[in-house]
Amino acid sequence: MSISLAGKKALVTGGTRGIGRGIVLALAAAGADVVTCYRSEGEHVESLARELKELPGEHHLVRADVSVPADIDRLIEECQVRLGGLDIVVNNAGVISHVPFDKLEAGEWARVLDTNLTAAYLVIQKSLPLFGDSASVINVGSRVATVGIPLRAHYTAAKAGLAGLTRSLCKELGPRGIRINVVAPGVIATEAELTPEILAKYESMTALRRLGRTDEIAGAVLFLASDLSGYITGETINVDGGI
Numbered sequence: 078m079s080i081s082l083a084g085k086k087a088l089v090t091g092g093t094r095g096i097g098r099g100i101v102l103a104l105a106a107a108g109a110d111v112v113t114c115y116r117s118e119g120e121h122v123e124s125l126a127r128e129l130k131e132l133p134g135e136h137h138l139v140r141a142d143v144s145v146p147a148d149i150d151r152l153i154e155e156c157q158v159r160l161g162g163l164d165i166v167v168n169n170a171g172v173i174s175h176v177p178f179d180k181l182e183a184g185e186w187a188r189v190l191d192t193n194l195t196a197a198y199l200v201i202q203k204s205l206p207l208f209g210d211s212a213s214v215i216n217v218g219s220r221v222a223t224v225g226i227p228l229r230a231h232y233t234a235a236k237a238g239l240a241g242l243t244r245s246l247c248k249e250l251g252p253r254g255i256r257i258n259v260v261a262p263g264v265i266a267t268e269a270e271l272t273p274e275i276l277a278k279y280e281s282m283t284a285l286r287r288l289g290r291t292d293e294i295a296g297a298v299l300f301l302a303s304d305l306s307g308y309i310t311g312e313t314i315n316v317d318g319g320i
């Protein structure tokens with residue numbers, strides 16, 4: 078069964094690399110018009126623009142840092158002006174950080190919380206006026222939110238907060254036809270270089286004995302963005318190869 082999002086308007090934060098890029102390309106390939114944002118310029122931005130030109134629909138790349146509230150205002154304004162509204166919002170932008178807890182400083186705590194959690198709160202709240210009778214919000218969480226992991230107390234707290242935000246908003250926004258869910262990746266192969274030892278360790282932790290691919294996260298996002306999941310809200314889908 079193929080998924081069509083023809084006529085839908087989508088915002089994906091952090092879409093120029095990694096998982097976000099896979100989500101942008103999958104939504105566009107399914108027929109949605111997509112706005113995405115990023116922080117750093119480079120060939121990865123230009124190559125995504127080229128790839129999107131080959132796909133149907135209207136797509137826009139906006140330089141905006143979601144840890145800066147004024148940038149979020151500008152990003153949402155771009156969605157209104159360029160797309161004329163929103164049906165799908167994917168809060169994907171995130172930063173990972175590894176710090177022993179006794180060395181974790183307030184600035185690093187704030188940086189990780191601002192990008193991984195506060196940005197989602199602001200993006201959802203500011204998107205509300207752009208939604209019609211129905212909408213789907215998908216928050217990219219993490220499997221670590223439920224299992225925990227050392228050296229990432231701040232990241233884990235942010236992702237667990239995202240799950241809590243999702244469960245609360247599903248109740249508050251459901252009556253307005255807005256569904257909101259989490260996709261929680263396990264370990265996904267992105268551009269981050271892993272040593273052979275760490276790679277083998279991660280692979281051995283999964284039932285499928287391999288890392289996930291970005292298109293496999295995008296598949297879960299596509300499902301949650303589409304009417305196929307029309308009665309699902311407040312849920313977390315773990316996409317982790319059976320960790």
Ligand code: NDP
Pocket residue numbers: 090091092093094095096097114115116117118141142143144169170171172173192217218219220261262263264265266267268269
């Ligand atoms: P990457 O670092 O590969 O890509 C992150 C993307 O988000 C980039 O396009 C980056 O843009 C953008 N981004 C980061 N911070 C900001 C910001 N403040 N404002 C705007 N854009 C931003 O990350 P992944 O693809 O690995 O991760 C994507 C999401 O998936 C994150 O939320 C992460 O926590 C989650 N996740 C990832 C896992 C994995 O194994 N990879 C596992 C579990 C969860 P730029 O390059 O310009 O900075």
